[in-house]
Amino acid sequence: MKLNIFYILLIFLLVGCASPEKDKNGKLYIVTTTGMLYDAVINIGKEKVDAQALMGPGVDPHLYKATQGDLSKLNQADVVIYNGLLLEGKMGDILKKLGRTKAVYAAAEQIDQSTLLTSVQYENAYDPHIWFDVTIWKQAVTRISEALQSEDSVNSQFYQQNTEVYLQRLDSLHEFVKTSISSIPENQRILVTAHDAFRYFGRAYDIRVEGLQGISTVSDFGLRDIAEITDLIINNKIKAIFVETSVSDRAIKAVMQGCNERGHDVKIGGYLYSDAMGKFGTYEGSYVGMIESNVKTITEELK
Amino acid sequence: MNLETLIEFFSLQNPNVRYVVLGSVLLSVSSAIVGCFTFLKKKALLGDVVSHAVLPGICISFMVSGTKDPFLLIIGAFLSGWLSIIILDYIVANSKIKEDTATGLSLSVFFGVGILLLTVIQHSGNAAQSGLDSFLFGKAAALVGKDLLAFSIIASIILIVVYLFYKEFELVCFDQEYARSIGVPVKRIELLLTSITVLAVVTGIQAVGVVLMSAMLITPAAAGKFWTNKLSVMLLLASLFGAFSGIAGAYISYTAPSMPTGPWIVVVLSFIAILSFFFAPEKGILIKLFKQRKIRLQLLEENLLKSFYKIGEINADFTAARSNEELIEIRRFSTAQFKEGLSRLSNQGFIKKTNGTWSLTNDGLQKGMRVVKLHRLWELYLTKYLRIAPDHVHEDADTIEHVITPEIEERLEKLLEYPEADPHSSNIPYN
Amino acid sequence: MIQQVEEPVLEIHDLTVSYDKKPVLWGIDLSVPKGAIAGIVGPNGAGKSTLIKSIMGLTSLSSGYVKIFDEELEQVRSRVSYVPQRESVDWDFPASVLDVVLMGRYARIGLFKRPRRADIEAALFALKQVGMDKFKTRQISQLSGGQQQRVFLARALTQQADIYFMDEPFAGVDAATEKAIIQILKKLAEDGKTVIVVHHDLQSVSTYFDWVIMLNLRLVASGPTDKVFTPELLEETYGGKLTLLTEVGELMKKGQYPTREKQ
Numbered sequence: 001m002k003l004n005i006f007y008i009l010l011i012f013l014l015v016g017c018a019s020p021e022k023d024k025n026g027k028l029y030i031v032t033t034t035g036m037l038y039d040a041v042i043n044i045g046k047e048k049v050d051a052q053a054l055m056g057p058g059v060d061p062h063l064y065k066a067t068q069g070d071l072s073k074l075n076q077a078d079v080v081i082y083n084g085l086l087l088e089g090k091m092g093d094i095l096k097k098l099g100r101t102k103a104v105y106a107a108a109e110q111i112d113q114s115t116l117l118t119s120v121q122y123e124n125a126y127d128p129h130i131w132f133d134v135t136i137w138k139q140a141v142t143r144i145s146e147a148l149q150s151e152d153s154v155n156s157q158f159y160q161q162n163t164e165v166y167l168q169r170l171d172s173l174h175e176f177v178k179t180s181i182s183s184i185p186e187n188q189r190i191l192v193t194a195h196d197a198f199r200y201f202g203r204a205y206d207i208r209v210e211g212l213q214g215i216s217t218v219s220d221f222g223l224r225d226i227a228e229i230t231d232l233i234i235n236n237k238i239k240a241i242f243v244e245t246s247v248s249d250r251a252i253k254a255v256m257q258g259c260n261e262r263g264h265d266v267k268i269g270g271y272l273y274s275d276a277m278g279k280f281g282t283y284e285g286s287y288v289g290m291i292e293s294n295v296k297t298i299t300e301e302l303k
Numbered sequence: 304m305n306l307e308t309l310i311e312f313f314s315l316q317n318p319n320v321r322y323v324v325l326g327s328v329l330l331s332v333s334s335a336i337v338g339c340f341t342f343l344k345k346k347a348l349l350g351d352v353v354s355h356a357v358l359p360g361i362c363i364s365f366m367v368s369g370t371k372d373p374f375l376l377i378i379g380a381f382l383s384g385w386l387s388i389i390i391l392d393y394i395v396a397n398s399k400i401k402e403d404t405a406t407g408l409s410l411s412v413f414f415g416v417g418i419l420l421l422t423v424i425q426h427s428g429n430a431a432q433s434g435l436d437s438f439l440f441g442k443a444a445a446l447v448g449k450d451l452l453a454f455s456i457i458a459s460i461i462l463i464v465v466y467l468f469y470k471e472f473e474l475v476c477f478d479q480e481y482a483r484s485i486g487v488p489v490k491r492i493e494l495l496l497t498s499i500t501v502l503a504v505v506t507g508i509q510a511v512g513v514v515l516m517s518a519m520l521i522t523p524a525a526a527g528k529f530w531t532n533k534l535s536v537m538l539l540l541a542s543l544f545g546a547f548s549g550i551a552g553a554y555i556s557y558t559a560p561s562m563p564t565g566p567w568i569v570v571v572l573s574f575i576a577i578l579s580f581f582f583a584p585e586k587g588i589l590i591k592l593f594k595q596r597k598i599r600l601q602l603l604e605e606n607l608l609k610s611f612y613k614i615g616e617i618n619a620d621f622t623a624a625r626s627n628e629e630l631i632e633i634r635r636f637s638t639a640q641f642k643e644g645l646s647r648l649s650n651q652g653f654i655k656k657t658n659g660t661w662s663l664t665n666d667g668l669q670k671g672m673r674v675v676k677l678h679r680l681w682e683l684y685l686t687k688y689l690r691i692a693p694d695h696v697h698e699d700a701d702t703i704e705h706v707i708t709p710e711i712e713e714r715l716e717k718l719l720e721y722p723e724a725d726p727h728s729s730n731i732p733y734n
Numbered sequence: 735m736i737q738q739v740e741e742p743v744l745e746i747h748d749l750t751v752s753y754d755k756k757p758v759l760w761g762i763d764l765s766v767p768k769g770a771i772a773g774i775v776g777p778n779g780a781g782k783s784t785l786i787k788s789i790m791g792l793t794s795l796s797s798g799y800v801k802i803f804d805e806e807l808e809q810v811r812s813r814v815s816y817v818p819q820r821e822s823v824d825w826d827f828p829a830s831v832l833d834v835v836l837m838g839r840y841a842r843i844g845l846f847k848r849p850r851r852a853d854i855e856a857a858l859f860a861l862k863q864v865g866m867d868k869f870k871t872r873q874i875s876q877l878s879g880g881q882q883q884r885v886f887l888a889r890a891l892t893q894q895a896d897i898y899f900m901d902e903p904f905a906g907v908d909a910a911t912e913k914a915i916i917q918i919l920k921k922l923a924e925d926g927k928t929v930i931v932v933h934h935d936l937q938s939v940s941t942y943f944d945w946v947i948m949l950n951l952r953l954v955a956s957g958p959t960d961k962v963f964t965p966e967l968l969e970e971t972y973g974g975k976l977t978l979l980t981e982v983g984e985l986m987k988k989g990q991y992p993t994r995e996k997q
Contacts, residue, residue: 059425067422220563222556223444226319248437254319254445261318261448343827399754467846474837477827484790484816485841485893486808532873534828 028152031077033088034061035277036131037107039287040141041081043166044148048155057279060246062216065090074098079151081144084109085116085128087275089216105147107140115139117199121214128215129275132201134174134291138167173288180299181205188302192233192241194252197274207298212251221251230258233266240269240301246276269301312557319444320557323564326446327549329454330507331519331568333461335545337503338520339527339538340465340496343476348403349388349497350520352410353504354513356387358417361438362424371435373449377505380438384501387413414513441512443564444556450509457506461499465538472496473534511565518569519545526576529583548572598705603636603644605705608653608671609678610634611663616730621668624660672732673712678704679725680715686726687719693726735967737957739765743897743928744789749798750994751781751788756987757796757951758784760979764956766930766945771923773933773943777972780950782932783819786899790816797994802897812841815895817886819902825874831885832870835860838892853892860888865914880911887915897928905934916942939963951979 030051032038038053045051054070055061061083066074071094074080082088082095084106098104108116108130115136117127130136145163149156181189182205189207191198196211212229213221233241233255241256243249252268259266272294278284284293315321334350341349360383364376391409395402424435465472474482475492483489500520508516523541531537552568581589610633615621627641636644645661648654653667663671678700685696707715725731742765749762759781766772774782787793789800791807803810815838838860839853849857861867864884869877874885883903890898898919904912919929919942930947933939939946939959946962948954948971955962955971985991 056426064425065422067426214561219561220440220566221444222560222562222564222567223320223323223553224557224560224562226444227317227557228560230317230319248442250437250442250445254322254447257322257447258317258319345824470837470840470843470849471845473829473833474840477829477834478818478823478837480787480790480792480818480822481816481837481889482840483792484811484814484818485838486811487840528828532828532875533830534833537828 028078028148029076030079030081030148031073032080033064033082033091034275035280035285036137036287036290037081037083037144039277040107040137040144041148043287044141044145044159044163045155046158046162048158049148049152055276057276057285058245059276060217061087061275062089062218064088066094078103079147080104081147082106083128083130085126085130086216087128089218103147103151105144107144110143111136111139117203119215120196121219127196127199129197129200131287132198132291133204134170134177135204136200137287138170138174141167141170169288173291177205177291177295180295181207184299184302187236188239190232190236190238191298191302192229192238192252192255193272193274194242194244194247194249195274197244212255213247217247226251226255226258229255230262233259234262234264237264238266238302240267242269242272242298242301244274245271245278246274267301270297272297308558309554312554320553322446322448322451323444323553323556324550326451326454326510327443327553327564327568328546329451329458330503330510331523331545331549331572332542333454333458333503334507334516334519335523335527335541336465336538337461337496337500338522339524339534339541340472340476341500342521342524342528343534344496347521347524348406348410348517350500350504351517352387352391352406352413353384353501354508354516355410355417356413357381357384357501357505357508358438358513359383359413359420360386361435362417362420365424365435366420373453373509376438377453380505380508381501383413384504385497388497388501437512438508439513440563441508441510441515441565443510443552443568446510454506457502461503464495464499468492468495511568515565515569518572522569522572522576523548526572526579529579529586544572544575548575600647602705603640604648604651604653605670605674606634607636607641607644607648608663608667609674609704611654611661611667612671612675615663615668622663624657624662626660630661669734672734674704676732677707677712677715679729679731680712680719680722681707682725682727683719683722683731684715696726735955735957735962736764736953737961738763739767741768742766743768743803744930745801745804746789747798747801749785749788749800750796751784751793752796752986754987755990755992756983758983759788759949760952762798762949762953764947764953766928766947766956768928769923769926770928770930770945771919771943772928772930772945772947773939774931774947774949775933775936775939775971776949776954780971782949783901785949786816786901786930786932789899790814796992812893813896815890815893815898817890817898817900817903820879820882820886820905825877825882827874829874830870831861831866831872831874831877832857834874834885835870835888835892838889841893856892856894857888860891863891863918864888878908879906880908883907883911883915887918891918895927898922898930900929900931902932902934904938936968 028045028049030041030045030049032041032051032053034055035053035057038051041049041051052073054066054073055064074094080098080102082104085108086092087108088095095104108128111130116130119125119127130140141163145159148159191202191207191209193209193211195213195217196215198209198211201207202209210229210232212225213219241252243252256266256268273284273290277286277290278293283289311317312320315324338350341347357380360379360381361376364379365371368375387409391405394400394405394408400408421435471487471492474487475489479489503520504516507519511519523544524537526544527537527540530540548568548571551571552564555567556562556564579587581587584590607630610630611625612621613633614625614629631641645654648667649656652664653670654661654663681700681703682696685691685699686693721733722731744766746762746764749759750757751759762785774785776782784793788795800807802814807814835857836849836853839849839856843849843853858867858870861870864887866881866884866888869881874882877885887903903915922929933942940963944959945957946959947956948962948967950971955967
């Protein structure tokens with residue numbers, strides 16, 4: 001009697017572990033890590049692809065650890081697209097392993113390295129936050145499009161057309177950002193955020209950026225970092241500093257209080273979308289929306 | 304680290320520095336005091352259980368309220384921390400599982416559930432959830448005025464409770480059965496102790512995080528115990544160590560970039576504990592080693608003098624010069640020890656050197672004679688009163704001869720009635 | 735031979751104690767008169783400590799009751815004093831001799847209050863009685879076994895109780911201390927106090943105690959020493975366990991049977 005129950009349970013266990021039915025309707029199934037990559041894929045493939053992002057809004061890709069559910073999605077995917085340059089710091093092993101048996105593309109790693117920024121803290125590593133320079137992001141989008149076209153040559157014409165349209169959209173976005181940021185008086189053009197995510201943004205659009213934590217949120221900050229940032233804010237009479245949706249706001253709030261106590265009224269300008277977009281389906285839940293929203297927030301608060 | 308930074312820091316002009324220093328001190332002192340009692344009760348891991356058990360409470364609070372309102376999160380933390388102890392006690396009382404197993408069980412199950420919930424929250428896509436995991440590792444550098452207020456209140460509560468219930472805590476930690484027998488409400492006192500532990504933990508983890516919290520409870524108490532045998536002094540020392548570490552941790556965090564405050568506080572605490580372990584008078588390892596060395600040297604010197612005396616006995620000439628070879632024949636020493644022993648005896652004036660040979664001074668003769676006398680008296684005592692065979696008493700006497708004090712020597716002489724010979728018919732010298 | 739007493743200070747009726755459903759004391763029925771110095775003797779594992787602990791309410795009873803001065807323990811706690819076994823405590827605890835002895839007054843002092851002059855005097859007086867007044871500031875970790883026992887006794891004396899329960903007070907104690915303790919007990923008895931002691935050394939029973947309780951999982955005898963401390967009764971107490979009883983006990987433990995069914 002006991003043995004029978006054991007076997008029944010074992011069978012349930014095995015069945016439960018078996019993958020659910022694959023969507024065999026012929027469409028490419030693409031799984032991305034960040035929402036920004038997902039957004040790029042959707043704009044290229046539109047209704048002819050099935051896509052999913054593992055990391056939702058408010059999720060920090062530096063710290064994200066894949067779950068069992070994520071693994072099964074990755075296994076079922078036809079194509080996996082991730083950012084690379086160590087953005088997905090804790091998924092490195094998994095992605096490497098997947099790469100041996102699947103079509104796995106690191107969007108940021110196929111870009112011309114001369115355009116990349118190096119990391120200050122880590123030798124031989126690049127800053128992975130490439131999506132904040134729209135022109136570099138355009139390159140990533142192009143690479144993704146090439147990848148999709150090679151994986152699904154039937155629809156490659158379709159993908160190519162969509163890509164060209166989208167790239168034009170990105171061009172006008174780039175101009176928009178440039179104009180908006182340059183409208184901020186130069187002495188106010190300092191962007192203080194929770195971590196060093198905006199260095200490409202700073203370089204591309206001529207605005208000074210300072211983050212409390214380093215390039216990766218894995219690195220911790222101390223009293224010195226807080227002291228230095230508060231000094232910077234006070235000395236430059238910065239009006240607003242910014243929190244990020246994917247990082248704890250405690251540190252920035254402490255900085256704000258420190259400044260206020262020392263007699264300088266700085267406020268929290270608002271939430272920036274740094275390593276994650278807004279809620280899917282909303283305006284900020286798209287790449288373009290995320291950048292535009294950030295720019296609007298920054299411009300309004302710093303002017 | 305330069306003078307400028309030092310002055311900047313201690314002037315406390317920078318408000319962030321003020322917050323972090325005061326907050327760290329308040330939190331360290333609260334934890335140290337509470338930690339002393341759990342340490343003495345031999346339930347040091349209780350703090351560890353509570354630290355890990357607060358995680359599910361925090362997550363559930365967040366899931367229910369949808370916000371990171373610190374007040375609500377603390378309530379959630381407090382409740383689940385409390386619950387973990389109740390369950391632990393229940394398991395121990397109502398099953399065959401022993402306390403250490405129950406501790407491990409409670410800790411890991413609660414923590415596991417907590418991590419599970421945390422992962423669920425992280426995947427839920429709620430943008431407000433970022434930073435919930437700062438409870439895991441704490442963010443001492445980001446303490447602000449509001450936190451200070453909470454810490455001060457908690458610290459005051461803890462200090463008041465400890466002050467009011469000092470003798471009950473002391474008694475319950477020392478002798479629970481007796482406490483119960485005289486009618487002290489032991490269960491309620493323990494509940495109170497648990498409550499202040501949970502309070503200390505719940506506030507502390509916001510600064511140093513779950514993983515390091517138990518160090519804040521245990522280390523100051525362990526370090527303090529090395530220096531004193533009085534409870535009140537131990538509490539004071541633990542608090543001082545805690546406060547010092549809080550300030551030092553904040554200072555280190557101030558002097559260099561990317562140095563998180565919480566972990567540095569714990570590092571300084573551990574350093575203090577290690578120092579205590581080595582250097583505390585009486586209980587410190589180094590002191591013990593020092594004492595052992597003293598004894599070793601005493602043994603070496605006295606044994607050497609014995610050799611001199613014994614050679615002297617052969618021809619009844621005690622002050623003649625002796626060569627190294629003659630001495631070694633009586634009793635073997637290692638070369639290094641031999642040299643060391645001779646040089647020390649010479650420095651202290653018990654022997655003098657003449658042309659490569661050594662001879663006893665008067666003081667040396669007296670001392671050597673005494674040791675030989677004690678050896679033989681003791682051998683006699685062993686054979687007479689313990690009825691040990693004469694060929695078995697030598698090793699024992701070899702050790703005891705160095706231990707006998709003048710008072711005991713007198714009593715031995717009297718008891719044995721001033722004997723003239725030992726069990727091997729050797730002469731017992733009296734001066 | 736179980737002699738019951740009229741107006742006993744301690745009355746135990748049908749007391750059974752079980753650990754994990756296995757009875758370790760079966761149906762104890764005894765009484766002890768006022769002013770007695772009673773010794774509880776029996777082989778290892780006989781349940782002597784368990785008996786004391788159950789009287790003091792430290793272990794729960796599976797059946798029966800205990801009456802002290804014809805009341806429940808709760809009502810008369812202030813008149814009852816308990817000296818636990820020396821090993822039940824970690825002597826490395828940071829406290830001085832005086833600290834420990836003062837603990838005997840804590841119930842009297844009450845919550846929230848500090849020991850007063852009178853309490854300290856009482857503690858010092860008790861220390862004098864046991865000959866430890868010169869050691870009052872000594873740390874308890876530095877005491878010998880005999881000194882530790884005296885401290886425990888002094889702590890009990892400060893309670894100024896009417897009945898004293900002591901668990902193996904002479905274990906591991908030097909001859910001088912043993913003598914001193916017995917003197918104190920005899921004085922207590924002279925003053926009308928009752929003393930009940932778990933004892934392990936049969937040689938000294940007749941000189942120390944005027945009442946003997948002989949225990950081995952069950953009560954073998956209880957009564958005046960000259961009547962009860964006989965070779966026959968000693969043989970019964972020490973002559974090996976009752977095998978049937980032991981086996982039945984194991985069965986009850988295995989099947990987790992209740993000691994008493996609900997009526």
